[in-house]
Amino acid sequence: MPRSKHTAFEKLTLIEEFKRSGISKEAFSRGYDIDRTTFNHWLNRYERDGIDGLREARHNNHYPKALKLEAVVTYLSERYSLNEVALKFGLRSKKQLRDWVSKYNKDKTVTASPSRRQVPVMSRKTTFEERISIVEYATKDKHSYTETAEHFGVSYQQARSWVLKA
Secondary structure: OOOOOOOHHHHHHHHHHHHHHOOOHHHHHHHOOOOHHHHHHHHHHHHHHHHHHOOOOOOOOOOOHHHHHHHHHHHHOOOOOHHHHHHHOOOOOHHHHHHHHHHHHHHOOOOOOOOOOOOOOOOOOOOHHHHHHHHHHHHOOOOOHHHHHHHHOOOHHHHHHHHHHO
């Protein structure tokens, strides 16, 4: 089910009608019961990307870290608005940029944050006695699988598997 009430063709028809009408964006969008900001967003994306800018996105775009950082720095220079920077860098919406700026201000990076802390996979051969001490460390001392894996230099999967088997 589409997220937008309007197809790309309907949006294009409205934009062309607006350009012929000679009235303000506010009056036109009010007359068609379209949010003024949404209509302005359509106009900007149509000017930048043509009909492709009006189509609904079918997948998430992934942007290089360098582009994200450049966009954030451009916005933080305070010469451009969120909307202007989003348009300049070809983003679908200013929300992406707002999220990047928030993350940058928090920890000075713009990489995607994983949902769970990533533990490097360091699987290795272990002795039976070592596995027993790993299980005891996790169960008796109430350490997480992640902490256990880091402490003993094994993978998260190994630590979890041994605890569940025990």
